[in-house]
Amino acid sequence: MTSTTKRRFTDEFKREAVALWETSGRMQTEVAAELGIMPTMLRRWQRKLQDSNDMLVSPAAKPPVSAIGSPADQASEIARLRRELCRMF
Numbered sequence: 001m002t003s004t005t006k007r008r009f010t011d012e013f014k015r016e017a018v019a020l021w022e023t024s025g026r027m028q029t030e031v032a033a034e035l036g037i038m039p040t041m042l043r044r045w046q047r048k049l050q051d052s053n054d055m056l057v058s059p060a061a062k063p064p065v066s067a068i069g070s071p072a073d074q075a076s077e078i079a080r081l082r083r084e085l086c087r088m089f
Contacts, residue, residue: 009037013084014045020077021046034078036085 009017021031021042032039 007088009088010084013081015049016077016081017042018046018049020074020081024074035081 017031017035017037020035021028024031028039028042032042
């Protein structure tokens with residue numbers, strides 16, 4: 001019988017994964033597959049971030065999610081997230 005180890009992700013990884021999903025215009029399943037996580041994890045992280053932001057900042061004062069500019073910027077961000085993911089294993 002094999003045991004599975006629960007993977008842990010840093011808060012920074014979660015924030016950046018959600019930002020990538022929100023700014024890329026791609027489907028949740030695509031981004032999740034690219035990052036090697038379940039799509040439900042992205043949704044859960046997004047809700048948690050929204051809830052924590054709602055408690056910290058009023059809706060009128062909430063800054064917009066920063067968009068990752070060019071496709072080259074997106075590719076480098078994806079590469080960085082993949083490297084971070086590999087370091088976790």
